[in-house]
Structure formats: C-alpha cells, structure tokens
Amino acid sequence: MLCVNVGGLAVTHVTLAPVYLTIGFPVVALVLCIMRIVWWWRLRPETLTEEEADDLLMRTTIVAGSFSIVVMAWAMTLHQYGGFYEQGHVAIFVAVTMTACIFCLTHLPVAAFLIAGIVLSVFLAVFMASGNRVFLAITVNTAFVTAMMVRNLVNNYRSFAELVASKAEASRLSDENARLAQTDSLTGLPSRRYFLSCLEETARICEAEQKRFALAVFDLDQFKPINDTYGHTVGDRVLAETGRRLAAFAGPDVTVARLGGDEFGVILHEPGAAHEAIAFCDRICTALQEPIRLNDIRVVTGCSCGLAKFPRAGHEAAALFDRADYALYHSKLHRRGATTLFSREHEDAIRAERAVETALRTADLSAEMELHYQPILDTATGAITFVEALARWTSPILGRVGPDRFVAAAERCGLVHGLTLLLLSKALADFRQFPAWVGLSFNLSAHDLVSPEAVQEIIATVRESGIDPRRLTLELTETALMRDFDQAKAGITSLRALGIKIALDDFGTGYSSLGYVHRLPLDKIKIDRSFMAGIDTEIGGSLISTIVSLCRNLGLDGIVEGVETAAQREAAQRQGCRYIQGYLIGRPMPLRDLLARLAQEPPPMRAADLEPLRLTA
Template identity: 70%
Template sequence: MNRPKHALSTLIAALTKSPRGLTAIRQLAELQKQVPSLYGLLSVNACALAATHYALAPAILTLGIPAVVISLCLIRGVHWLRLRPETLSEAQAVHHLRRTTVLTIFFSIVFVVWAMVLTGFGGPYEQGHAAIFVAVTVIACIFCLTHLPVAAFLVTGIVMSVFLFCCVTSGNKVFLAIAANTAFVTVVMVRTLNTNYRAFVDLVASQAVASRLSEENARLAQTDSLTGLPNRRYFFQKLDEAIRSPSEAGAPFALAIFDLDRFKPINDTYGHNVGDRVLAEAGRRLAEFASADVVVTRLGGDEFGVILRASEGAAAALAFCDGICTALQQPTRIGDIRVVTGCSGGLALFCKATRDADALFDRADYALYHSKEQRRGATTLFSQEHKDAIHAEQAVETALRTADLAAEMVLHYQPILDTETGRIAFVEGLARWTSPSLGQVGPDRFIAAAERCGMIHTVTLLLLRKALADGARLPPETGLSFNLSAHDLASPETVLAILAAVQGSGFDPRRLTLELTETALMRDFDHAKAAITALRSLGIKIALDDFGTGYSSLGYVHRLPLDKIKIDRSFMVDINTDRGCSLISTILDLCRNLGLDGIVEGIETQAQLDVARRHGSRYVQGYHIGRPMPLADLLQRMDHDAGAVRRRA
C-alpha cells in the first residue's frame, strides 16, 4: 500500500533536485516573488468561472468546491508572503520546494477536473469560459513557476492531458481547434520556460563562482603569505570592529604587539632564507594561541599583533601575553642551525579615551618600546606612568620645533685621560639644551624627540659645526669625539653634509672621532658600513660606543673598519670582582689584538682607575677624570694640568 506513495515522493525528490551551482534557497527566494500571484490569479479565475455557472450547475460545484479550493489557495498565498527563505537551511528549502511541487499537482488536478465537469453545464459560452479558464491556468503556471520547472511541467502535462482528452472526445470542431491552438501555445511557452530557466541556472552558477573567487581574493588580501596568519589589514579591520562594538554587547578587550628580539642579527648572520623560516615558525607558535576570543596576526617584519578579550582583567591579559613571549623565545632548529630569538611585548587595554584604533595601537607600541628598552623578554602594560611620559615627550617635541637651536643648544666637553702621559688625549662633546619653556632638558630626552619628529639631522649638523669650531681652540695634540645618531648614519644626505662640514671647518679630520652605537649599525648594516668607509676616507676615526651592551658587538667589531672601542660603564660596577676584572681584561686584550684603542668609561673612583690601569687600559673616561664642562672651563683645566706637568718636570 505504501509503495506508490514512496515511489511518488522519490520521483519528486529526484525531479526537484537543484542543478549544480543552484541552491534551493535561491530558488525559493525567486519563487516567493511569483507564487502568491499565482494563487491570487487562480482564486480570481475560479470565482469568475463559478459565477458564470452559478445558475446552471449544482451548488456543490459553484459554491462548495470553489470555497474549499480558494481558501486553500489564500492560505498558501499568505504562507508564501510570510516566508523568509534567507532564514532557512538548505535542507529546509529543499523540503519547501518538494511540498510546493506536490501541492501544485494537487491544485492542478482539482482545478482542471472541476473545470471539465462544469463544461457539462450551460451553453457554448459557458463551455468556452471553462476552456479559457484551463488555458489561463496553464499559462499562469508556466510563468509563475519558471524557477521550479518540474512543477510547471507537471501542471502543464496534467492540465493539458485532461483538457485535450475532453476536447477530442467531445467531437466539437471548435473545441478541437481550441485544443490544438492551446497545445501549440503551451509547447512554445514550455520551451521558453526551459530556456529561461537554463539561463537562470547559469547566472546563479556564475554568480556563485564569482562569489567564491571574491571571497578567496579577500582572504588572500588579508593573509600573510609567509606565516599564513592574518595580515596587518585584517588586524586593523578587527580592531575597528572591536572598537565600534557597543560596550554592553562586547566584553573588554586589549591590544598587544610583539617584536622578536635579536632577529636582525639572524638575518645578517644566516641570510634571509633562515630568517623567513624563523618567522614562519614564530607564526606557527603564535597561531596556537588563536581562539574565538584571540585574534593573532603578523603586522610586518618580525612584528606580530594580537587582539584579545580581557574580561578577566589586566593581570590575566598580561599573563597571557607573557605566555606568548615565552613560547616565541624557545629555540628554533633549522637544519643544523639552532637559533634563539627573544620576544618582547606591549599591551594596551581598551578604554573610553582610546576609541581610536591608531591611538590604542600607539599605546601598545609605546609599551613595547618600554619593554625592549627595560624589560626584554616580557610584556609591559601601558600605564598612567607611560601616559605621563608621552605627554612629557610631546611637550619636548613641541618645544624643539619652535626652539632657536643655535642660541639654546651648547656643547659641554668631558675629558678622556691618557694614563701613560697624564694628559687629556681627547674630549667628548656632549649636547646640552636649555629651553625657555621647559628649562634644562636632558640629552637622552631631546635627542630621542629629535629622532621622532625628524629633526635629528638638523640638530646633529648644528652641534657638529659648534664642536668643530670649539675644536679649533683645543691644543693641537687633543682629539675631539662627537656622537652620531642611528638616523644620521642611515641617511646618505646627512653623511655627505657631515663630510662637507668637516672639510669646511678647517679642523684636522684626523683629530676627529665619531662615536656610533650598535643601534646605529643594526638599523641597516650595509648602509652603515658604506657610511663608515666614506668618513674614514677623510681621515676621521670611528669608535664603537657602549661596547658590550648589545647582542652582537663582536660581529660588528670583526666586520667593520673601526679605530676605537669604548667599553660601557656598566662593566665598572663589578670591577672589584674577579668576574668584572676578567671581562675588562678580556675586552682590552681584544682591542690590543685587533689594533684598536680601548677606552674604559664610567671611572668614578680612584680604585676603579687603579684597576683599569692595572689591566692595561690606557684611555679612561668618567666623573673621576672630569665631568662634562663648558669649553672655557675645560681649557682652563687643561692649562692648569699642563702647568702642573711642567712643574713636575
């Protein structure tokens, strides 16, 4: 008993299966625009046919059956009007299409049988009306079911079969002509329906392909090709979304930036291929921290960005970020090479004051800078202290931009003693700035501010010209040392301007020493080496300052044409211990072996001076030797020292 029903449902399921590239939801959405109109048309036509036969046919045919069928049509029409295809799953949409096909078959059978029964009542006009009703029903179904052709074909087949059978068996020539005409029109319309439906299927398929390509292109545009992580564009997109989310709907969040320590030396030592593999491994490790509440990205170079929910507070967010630092600090093995990179992080919590993505990013970046300067290997949380420091830095930058640098900046000179002769062998020029609005500003603050606001080249050249002019007043045997910024060395224009200033000053270039920090060399080693070569070609000497504080100083000493090494003052703290003495002695031995002058900084006591001498240090510098002082005071001291030497002689 169940076999016919099962066979029918299987047939309908097979017939209503969407072609490749066409979704049932899309079919349902298109049908929703037409099916209510179809039910409305059938209802109106049924009312008209019932009215013309009201006085001729039994009430069951003119009132009973129409009332039931029209009610069902109206119910189905309202159902289609209230349908929301976009809220349905694909399976639910398929179910709706199959039910629509079944109901279409039901209504077509009911309407055509009812119309054919009514042809037995009334005269030729009433019979003609019934024929028109059938023809209009066929046309309406074909047009309104274009996007469900199987239903349109079934309706057309059922209605036309019954209609043609009745017309042929009637023997009436007029009905035969009507049947032939209707059949011909139906064939043409069915063919048109099929063509339009194929075009619709192709259009949907091409749109689906275009959509997939667009999504793939969007994904690629937001993905870093090296690590596979989302890229900077995706990071700021998600950051904007998080900031725009209402505070009631979204939990508090934080932004973190991580930077690999000692990554550039890996590139310089092993090449970019190894560096890329280190970055790829860092990306893989970082991806393990990603979740629904954590977005991880590569911002560029060796910098990574993370957006995380901070619903458990700042302490939990900070602990999470420290975990990332720990993971990225683990050794990486690439073939026979084992490399270790550090990782430092900066964390900023979202607040009402930072409803701007750039402002929040700058806070995290400032905290990262603080980590790299003072807490390498850990994450620093942006605090009120950092906020105050930023305001102070901005005040320095503002004052620097409006300053009369030539009048406000001067140089003080700190002596460097030759322990063998007891004379001052060199003096180091140290910048001093007295701002009318800020008062005395430390060189560490205004030099950093000049670097940030792009004024460092102007400041460097101004101070160098002052130092060269002052150097002309020094005794001929006394050398002059001057510090260059990392930005100066990276600028070919500034290097050329330095050469021009030295040549135009009349000061002997062989008496001039330019001091560079390892940071200056790390910015761009190749440019730094070219700049050093150009400076030395004029006779200028080059000193590597703060030796021992970086991570790869020995590599730079070996690869660069240096003349002097200044041993950082931090080594003098442990000078009274065996370890401290060994370090100083080792570095001085290195200088002698390489033919370089070694200068020990940070001599603040007689005991430290005695130890430095004992270990072979010829040149020393520090507060015990002399504090930085104006040129006039320095010249007065040098005259005094020269007089003392003459008296001893």
C-alpha cells in the same frame, strides 16, 4: 494570477452553473491563495538553511500539482455548462493559465513540468474527445505553445543554474581572496589587516556593552641576529614555528595574529584581573622562548610583551594599540623577556614625551641648544687628546631637558637631521679654539647614518668648517646599524673617505657588536661604562683585557668609559687601556671651562705617538 483567472471564468458562468461552482469554489480558492501569499510574504529566505530551503521548494511543487489538479477539475466541470462561447472561454482559461504558471515557475522547473503534464493531459483528453474542430485546433496550438514554453524553460533554467554556479564560484573566490588578504602566508595566522579590524570591532562592542578586553603585543628579542647569522630562510622557519606555537593559545576568547616582521598581536576577549592577563602573556613569552631546532641548527629567541587593558589604557583601538606598543618598548628596554602592563606611570611618561615634542617643534634651537665637552685622556702621554661633544637643551618652557629625551623626541618628530647639523656646526665652530693635538668626538643619530641625504649634508658641513676631517670622530651606536646595515655601511664608507674617524659606541651592550666590528670599517671602539663596575674582579678584568686585546689585534683604538675612581683608572691601565673617559678625568663642561682646562694641560709628552694633524684652509 490564478485568483484573477478563476474569478474571470466564474463570472461568465455565474448564471449558467451551480453557485458552489461559480461562487463557492472561487471564494475558497481566493482564501487559500491569500493565505499562501501572506505566508510567502512573511518568509525570510536569507534565514533558511539549505535543507529548509530544499524542503520548502519540494512542498511548493506538491502544492502546485495539487492546485493544478483541483483547478483543472473545476474548469472541466464548468465546461459542461453554457454554449459555445462559454466553452471557448474555458479553453482559453486553461491555455492562458497553464502558460502563465509555467512562466512564473521558470526557476522551479519540477513544479512547472508537473503542472504542464497534468493540465495538458486532461486538456488534450477532454477537448480532443469533443470532436469539435475549433476545440481540436485550440488543443493542438496549446500543446505546441506548451512544448515551446517547456523548451525555453529548460534553456532558461540551464542559464539560471549556470549563473547561480558562476556567482557561487565568484563568491567562493572572493571569500578565498578575502581569507588570503586576512591571513599571513608565512605563519598561517590572521594578518595585521584582520587583526586591526577585529580590534576596532571589539573596542566598539565593548564600549557599547560596557565590557573589558586586553590587547597584547609580542616581539621576538633575538630575531635579527638569527636572520643575519643563518639567513632569511632560517628566519622564515623560525617565524613559522613561532606562529604555530602562538596559534596553540588561540580560542574563542583569544584572537592571535602576525602584525609584521617578528611582531605578533593577541586580543584577550575575557582577560580577567590584571595579574591573570599578565600570567597568560607570560606563558606565551615562555612558549616562544623555548629553543627551536631546525635540522642541525638550534636557535633561541627571546620574547617580550606589552599589555594594555580596555578601557583603562584607551577607548579607541588606535590609542590602545599605541599604549600596548609603548608597554612593549618599556619591556624591551627594562624587562626584556617579560610582560609589562601599561600603567598610569607610562601615561605620565607619554604626556611628558609629548610635551617635549611640542616644545621642540616651537623652540629656537639655535639659541636654546648648547654643547658641553667631556675630555678623554691618553694615559700613555698624560694629555687630553680627545673631547666628546654632548648636547644640552634648556627650554624656556620645560627647563633643562636630558639628551636622551630630546634626541628621542627629535627622531619621532622628524627633526633629528636638522638638530644634528645645527649641533655639528656649533661643535665645529667651537673646535677652532681647541689646541692642535685635541680631537673632537661627535655623536650621530641612528636616523642620520641611514639617510644618504643626511650623510651628504654632514660631509658638506665638515668641509665648510675648514677643520681637518682627521681630527673629527663620529660616534654611532648599534641602533644605527640595526635600522639598515647596508645603508649604514655605505654612509660610514662615505664619511671615512673624507678622513673622518668612526667609533662604535657602547660596545658590549648589544648582541651583535662583534659582527659589526668584523664587517664595518671602524677606527675606534668605546667600551661601555657598565664594564667598569666589575673591573676590579677577576672576570670583569678579564673581559676588559679581552676587549682591549681585540682592539689591538684589529688595529683599533679602545676607549673605556665610566672611569670614576682612581682605583678604576689603575685597574684599566693594568688591563692595557690607553684611552679613558669618565668623571675622574672630567665631567661634561661648557666650552669656556674646557678651554681653561686645556690651557693648563701640557701638550702630549710623546708627540711621536700622535698622528700629525693640521688645519685645512
């Protein structure tokens, strides 16, 4: 704008004023303005710091003032040449140029005020001194317009400043909301959302740059009993202290976060060798296993870790997380309190599990599934009074698949409810052929007990079978109770209301069995087979005797599993065990073999000891 106006004024005086004024000055002004334009064009404001931006704005104000002085001096010099029209053009040039400069510098009012002050003071002094009424009127009009421009400039700048402030506040609130969304409020650690985003970004960068990193997932081993025993307030304080300890390991090369519940994640951006990464994770486990003192309460949480290294365990964030989680599961199952590195063996196990899942989805379960039965002996009568139904699957693709594998696969696939009903129907159909004094024991999945719909379907299946529910015992493990204790208790209550007996399986292997025995309406306790290994020792015998006494005092039937030798049977009887189960009594067998054996077994010698049982229509 300045170049155009200077050029226009110079043209009207080119034949009246000296060449240095009409050509020389405009050329110099043009060159300087072009240099200024190029400099601004190449500037990248988004790269500047606040101090650099402030310095540049100050320099702009100085340049604007300098230009206004020089251009005003040039215009006033040209005013001496020419007649009335040329002098009028000078007045118009000054007025228009000053107004345009003020408008263009709305967001830099210091420079605009400086230009207005310089130009208007010179303009008023020169044209009012001329005594010409036309020039005097132009001067007054220009001063009035300038005053209005300045007033509008102040208002516009105030609005502009408020807009900038509101955007800054909105940006601050947005950043704060983003920070809160990416921060766990309880522990102060980054949240799961932030962690997964960081994991994906790290995987992308390391894939492009051929770098390595590691993902570790930590889980507290003893957190649920703390919640159950002391309440959620203490549990929250334990998590907060765990987060504080974990935060001490964070740094430029280590990202930590809470993934949810009592699970935490760590990204090792520079993991080093495998043994170094494992040692680092073991140090975290050790730190998290240290006792926590909360006023008068002293709690101890275990901690296990699953570790997966990029790219060996996977190239994508989701795959890497799944493998770290699998390694964590392996740690909690086999190496509780330590770190497990995902390995080739784990990859093979995952593929095998997927093969089982695939075969299970396409299987004709009704034809491929069968039941074997293992007898339970009543030592007081010498008769088999119960049998436990155990599922067996022979796949035409995979061959014989163990129950631990296909039940877990059915739970992952969402097929377990259908599988439970199918096997229960088969077991109840076989049960019709049992002698009247023999009861049936059947295992429930953890997913069945916490599903109200599944519980109702089980009740309907039992009713439709026509079997007396009092002859049926449903076994459940602590896993079922840990998933949702309140729902599990409601399911047990519904089943017992029908007359079905409830047994707690694998008693003694979990951390809270006593709590469940106290809080649940149970009928039987099955003592885990691991106790039989040391039953002939003083401590082992005392443990069995204590559990049997507990059952007797609570009015529960105690069944000891894993009896494999005559010596173990004698030791169990000495400790007061009435019901025993194991290979010594009988291995799991097909229905025909069981019926053949039961046909050879005498009925109970003391029928009065047994509850009268009958078939219902």
